[in-house]
Amino acid sequence: MKSAQTDAYSLILEAIDVGIFKPGDRLVESDLAERFGVSRTPIREALQRLETQSLLTRDGRSLIVASLDHNQMAELYAVRAELEGLAASLAARHASPEEVAVLRDMVEQDRALVGRPDAMARANRRFHKQVHLASHNRFLVQQLDLVHRSMALMATTSLAAEGRDSTAIKEHDAIVRAIEAGDDAAARAALCAHISKAFVTRLKLDSGEVKSTL
Template identity: 70%
Template sequence: MPSTPHPTDAHALILDAIDRGTYGPGDRLVESELADRFSMSRTPIREALQRLETQSLLTRDGRSLVVASLDHDQMAELYAVRTELEALAASLAAKHAAPEEVRVLRAMVEEDRALLDDAQALSRANRRFHAQIHRASHNRYLVQQLGMVHRSMALMATTSLAVPGRGENALEEHARIVDAIAAGDGAAAADALRAHLSTAFEVRLREEAERLG
């Protein structure tokens, strides 16, 4: 689960607001409004917005900065990278996770079943679950790279977990990933993670096709 941003870190505060869905793709970010929201001067806000634009999390719309959105190709590229990095994390977790970490993962799966009627809460829980796998890999460089990938995931306007039936299926997929990690089977854990994200990507593609008609 992401740590709470330091109250004086404008970049982290804005990033956290995007990650939590306070600001979604296409939303305009205004210096003065952000300064009021976070009770800080406009200078660190301005510097944070410039940094977020450099990181391609914000884009220009005339003179305004708005939260970026992902087109079809960007989404496909993101899933390709995410899938391989997450599969590596699962494989490493199978080798290095402590028994306590495995128990936490298993408990997350069971506790998340109570959230099946709340897609947004389930989406947040899903991020916590994946972040726990990242940490269980015990590879700080991989965790950093996956952090960047998951920040970009926030640029998708909807969660695939909102599709009827997807939440329950996703939790079953999570359970299979945990079983493989608990068994110390790195190859099976990686395969289960790849299958999980392949299904999630397919759900998003179906959503996109229906939206575009």
């Protein structure tokens, strides 16, 4: 049963992460069991786990995908910037040549995704995860996994803002160049600046100052 529970949890979490289930969507045990081909007991246990992690919240008797208010979003970006900056700094010190090569390849390949915000968002998650892994600090990776799960509670990606995707590629390039050079301070600064710009873009999207391409 533990394996089924883990599978159910992973399936629901992935559906939230990729935007199949969006903030405010109601999750019903029977519907989820049918959708994923899992019995209701592991689904129920997975939903309880997600509620404990604040990814789901109560609306009366129903469980819905949680959303973030302005203050929660600001707090999340502040933590993300600090932790990701640390990951980039450690990656500059500890990444293997092969890991750096993978990061460089990601940047080059992702240039072809400009204008496709959904695909770019998936590629962006892969890029950041690779930076986390290159830090060679398992505890930091675990904390960043939690942060990135909470990022899924935002209804849209900041990469949907007009022009943001091409700018983000340039920022990723700067991060990789600093890691390639083994410059931990520059890597931290580049990644923190990247997160800051993403936050500004999200605020502009929410205020209507910039348009979404989705």
